[in-house]
Structures are given as C-alpha cells and as structure tokens.
Amino acid sequence: MDDAVRVLQSVRRIEQCVELYSKRLSQLHHITTPQLVALMTIAKIGPCSMSAIGKAIFVSPSTVVGIVDRLEEKGLVLRMRDTQDRRHVRVSLTSKGEQLLDQSPSALPEGFSLALQALTNDERQSLVISLEQFAQLLEAKVPN
Template sequence: MNDAVRILQSVRRIEQCVELYSKRLVQLYQVTTPQLVALLTIAEMGACTQSAIGKAIYLSPSTVVGIVDRLEEKGLVQRARATQDRRQVYVHLTDKGRELLSLSPSALPEGFSLALQMLSAEERATLMVTLERFTELLEAKVPTPGI
C-alpha cells in the first residue's frame, strides 16, 4: 500500500472519530464539537467578533455565523453591537454558556485526552509539530501552469 493511501485512510479514521464524538457531545450536552470549540474560544478570548472566532478556530465566516446562530438559539451566547461602532457585533457567553463549560466537556474524546496525558512532554511536542507540519502540507498550494 502506498503512502498516499495510508495517509488518506488515517485522515478518514480521524474524521470518523471526530464525527462519533460530536454525536456523543450532542447527546450529553446538546452541542456539536464545532459549537463547543467556539464556546471554549469565546470563553478564552472574552467578548469577540465572529470574525475573530473564525480566525481562531480556522472556520469560514459563514460557518461561524451558523454556529453562533445555533449557540444563540440555545441561549449559550449573545450578540451585542459595539457602542462605538454599531457595525461591530460582539459575541459573549451567557450564564447558561458558562454553566455548560463548567461541566467541563472536553473538545476531544476522553480516551484520546487520557492517552495524550500518558505521553511524555517530548512525545506530545513531537505529535503537535508533526500535526502542524501535516496541516501545512495539506494547505500547500500547487502552482497553476501559465499563471
């Protein structure tokens, strides 16, 4: 089996794990993984724009709008216009959103989190560098002939 096939198989396995865990989050907490990651980001950054959320979690503006819409419908976040520049809309956690995060749902599956903690600091650092490099390779732009 060639490297490309093995890499694609591994990526698919990762996607499946993320999908299954997201379904579990919905069952337990009524939020998906992207919604939870957005909530965690807002908690970390404080009140912020949807654009800032998107940049922080690498999602397109339209995807972030959908996520924030659903979080707002659930009463977990609230949008508020800036007083200085009414065009700016900030998203902040509600008490209900903070309460959900206090339940400590992890954005990663429990088994993965535990296994990650079992690795040495050096192994975790190597894994992070490898994943970051893998991401850079996936994002690599192929030159278009004639341009």
C-alpha cells in the first residue's frame, strides 16, 4: 500500500478517535474537547485575547468566537473589554470554569494517557518529534 494512503488512513483513525472522545466528554461533562482545551489554555496563560487563544490551540478566529460564546453561555469564562481600548477583549476563567477544570477529565482519552505513559521517554520524544514533523509537512506550501 502507498505510504500516502497509509498516512491518510492513520489521520482519519485519529480524527475518529478524537471526535468520539469529544462526543463522550460532551455527554458526560457537557463540554467538548475544543472547549476543554480552550479552558485549559486560558487557565495556563491567564486572561488573554481571543487571538492568543486561537494561536495557542491552532484554530481560526471564527472558531475561537464560537468556542468562547459557548463557554460564556455555560458561565465558564467571562469576556472583559479593555478599559483603555474597548476594541480589545480579554477572556478569563470564572470560578465555575476553574471548578470544572479541577474536576474535569483529561482532554485525551484515559487509555491514550496510560498507553503514552507506558512508552519509554525516548519513545515518547520520538513520537512527539514525528507528529511535529507531520504537522510541518501538512503546513508546507506548494512552491509557485
């Protein structure tokens, strides 16, 4: 089988696993994986702009708006306008958002986390490097 086909099949398997886990998170905890990752990002970097969230989790500005809208509807984040420049909006966690993070499961399936921990440090590093290289290949621009 062609390597490109094998790569695409693997990517599709990964997409399916992520999608199924996100649906499970939504059913059990009323939050999707992208929403949970956005919450984790805000907790890590503190009150931040929408563009900072998008850059940190690799999603488009319109996707960030949708994620933050839903998080705000759930009372998990708060949008605050900059007092100096009202065009700038900062997003911060509410106490309810902090509480959800304290009680929430991993953003990745538990089986994945356990399997990842079972790898040696060298194997984990190799996997990370390979995935980063893969992402760079996908982002590569075709020369004119």
